[in-house]
Ligand code: FES
């Protein structure tokens with residue numbers, strides 16, 4: 617077992633973990649942060665996307681011990697003072713989800729995009745979300761929601 621200390625969504629946790637424990641399992645099974653889902657076994661779907669030390673990562677492809685001393689933000693850490701993040705609002709208002717399984721990862725990846733490029737075109741949104749799969753929506757409303765969250769509703 618290895619001792620780790622990780623700040624997750626603003627709270628610091630200290631735990632003993634197996635060196636092979638994946639970050640996504642640590643978040644879900646140890647911390648109870650089930651807002652980050654597991655959608656595949658192959659690091660392909662992007663559903664498990666979180667931010668680790670400022671970088672967007674697929675938390676099923678990172679070990680919990682790699683987050684030691686670091687800071688993780690999950691989709692559950694985005695709302696502030698009971699207010700949804702603009703992307704959360706836009707996904708809700710633009711019907712950008714059906715089953716919702718991909719939504720946490722989509723929102724975390726889109727948040728990363730908007731920090732890099734605050735005014736993305738639809739094509740840029742599609743390109744940025746290529747690592748995130750959705751089996752339900754056909755992506756159109758997801759792209760619209762991200763463009764809307766960037767404040768360019770007319771451009772969608
Ligand atoms: S669960 Fe991590 S990429 Fe699919």
Ligand code: FES
Pocket residue numbers: 712713714715716717718719749750751752753
């Ligand atoms: S809304 Fe179901 S997978 Fe995207």
